[in-house]
Amino acid sequence: MRATAAGARRLGAVLASALAVAVSLWVVPRWGGASAGWEAIRARGVLVVGVPLWLPPFGAPSPAGPWQGLDVALARHLAAQVLGSPTRLRLLPLAADDRLWALGHGEVDAVAAAFAGPAVPAPNALQGVQMIGPYFTEPLVLVVRRGAWVRGAARLDGEVVGVLAGGRAAAALRLAMGARRAAVHEVGSAALAAAEVATGRLRALVVGRSVARALAAHDPELAVQAWGGLGNESYWLLVPSGDSELAAAARRAIAALPQGRTLAARMRAWSRSVASPWPGAA
Numbered sequence: 001m002r003a004t005a006a007g008a009r010r011l012g013a014v015l016a017s018a019l020a021v022a023v024s025l026w027v028v029p030r031w032g033g034a035s036a037g038w039e040a041i042r043a044r045g046v047l048v049v050g051v052p053l054w055l056p057p058f059g060a061p062s063p064a065g066p067w068q069g070l071d072v073a074l075a076r077h078l079a080a081q082v083l084g085s086p087t088r089l090r091l092l093p094l095a096a097d098d099r100l101w102a103l104g105h106g107e108v109d110a111v112a113a114a115f116a117g118p119a120v121p122a123p124n125a126l127q128g129v130q131m132i133g134p135y136f137t138e139p140l141v142l143v144v145r146r147g148a149w150v151r152g153a154a155r156l157d158g159e160v161v162g163v164l165a166g167g168r169a170a171a172a173l174r175l176a177m178g179a180r181r182a183a184v185h186e187v188g189s190a191a192l193a194a195a196e197v198a199t200g201r202l203r204a205l206v207v208g209r210s211v212a213r214a215l216a217a218h219d220p221e222l223a224v225q226a227w228g229g230l231g232n233e234s235y236w237l238l239v240p241s242g243d244s245e246l247a248a249a250a251r252r253a254i255a256a257l258p259q260g261r262t263l264a265a266r267m268r269a270w271s272r273s274v275a276s277p278w279p280g281a282a
Contacts (some may be wrong), residue, residue, distance in 0.1 A: 038082070038245040041109055047082050049075040050094040050102050050111040054191045054277045056214040057270035058114040058235070059093075067091050069270045070257070071112040074135060074237060077253035078110060082246070095188030097165035103238055104128055110250065111238040114208075116167030130241040132250040134234035135257060140172055141230070143197055143205040143212045146223040150204060153177040159203035160185050162193040167233055169206040176229035190215060191277030194222060208233045214271040 041047055051071050052059035059071040076086035083089075092108050099111045115131075142150055150156055156173075157180040163169035165186045173182060185202060187193040194215045196202040204225075207215075212224040237254060239246045258266055 037240070037243055038249075041082055041246075045083065046088055046090050047075075047079045047110070048090045048092060048108045049078065050099050050108040050113050051075060051091045052113045053093045053095055053189055054274075055114055055211055056274045057210050057267040059112075060270075060274040060277075062273060063275045067093070068274065070136060070263075070267060071114055073266075074112040074253055074257060075110075077256040078112065078237075078250060080256075081249035081252050095165075096167075097186070097188040099166065099238070100129065103240065109239075110246070114211075114235045115238055116164070116169070116208075116233045116235055128241055130239050130243075130247055131236040132239060132247060133236040133254055135237060135254045137232050137234040138208045138210055139226070139230065140169055140206055140233050141209045141212045142225040142227050143194060143207060143215055143222055144203070144225050145197060145200070146221055149223075149225055150227065153180045156180065156182045156203060159183065160201070162187050162196060162202040162205040164188070164190060164193070164207060168231075169233065172230045173206050176227065194219065194277070198222060206230065208235075210267055210271065214274075217271060218274075218276055 051067055052069075054060045055069070055071075057069050059067055059069040062068050072091065075089060075091060079089040080086045092102070094102055094108075094111070094113055096113070099113050099115055102108045103111050114136075144150060153176065156177060159182050161173060161182045162185050163173065165188055170184045170186070173184065182203070187196075190205075190207060190211055193202060193205045193207075197205050198219060198221045205212075205215075209224070209226075216222045216224050237250050239250050257263070
């Protein structure tokens with residue numbers, strides 16, 4: 001598949017944007033060591049929560065700068081439960097493949113970053129990490145170049161397909177393809193993966209439906225394709241295992257999230273009112 005000039009510019013822009021975000025993270029105070037725990041967080045007076053780099057409607061910067069989305073709302077509810085105020089919160093944007101490391105090394109107190117775990121995880125499926133939830137579940141779909149529809153597994157046989165690190169997309173894709181095989185490419189950023197789809201470096205991206213719709217809304221070269229057999233993705237809030245008070249606060253924070261039509265309306269708004277992941281690439 002031939003890369004377009006616009007797609008190449010977009011890929012360069014998103015790489016530059018990702019580098020700028022990565023550099024900015026160095027100014028965020030490092031707590032270091034193991035997670036501080038309930039009492040230390042309350043003594044500090046600030047909750048540090050990992051959120052996505054750019055993953056609307058879960059977490060992304062607004063045009064004015066502040067992060068917004070479902071994961072950001074969840075982080076604010078958690079701060080209110082732990083410290084009595086949603087403003088006593090510091091958000092740390094993290095790529096998908098950095099979230100477990102950040103939590104395990106005490107860089108954050110919790111991760112509300114649309115972490116996709118197994119469909120039915122054990123209470124402590126990840127060493128040192130407790131998965132609370134799920135707080136949202138949606139179908140997995142494909143993001144493709146507009147008009148380049150995937151008509152069955154044969155069209156992906158031998159192709160390179162992107163998935164976000166940490167989720168069940170890779171396993172779902174292999175199951176749906178049966179005897180055929182695609183080269184699965186794990187990425188830490190939905191925006192970077194979408195830019196690679198636009199340039200033709202990836203044949204498709206397997207991602208949750210709401211994220212796919214947000215990507216397509218920000219790039220007319222991309223389209224969303226429902227693909228049977230991929231199943232659902234569920235998202236979980238992560239806290240250190242063994243901290244029962246923080247885990248209980250996480251459950252209360254999830255319970256405080258909007259539901260039903262209210263949630264659907266807010267997620268549509270969060271998808272639309274975010275800064276483009278490809279600044280200057282138009």
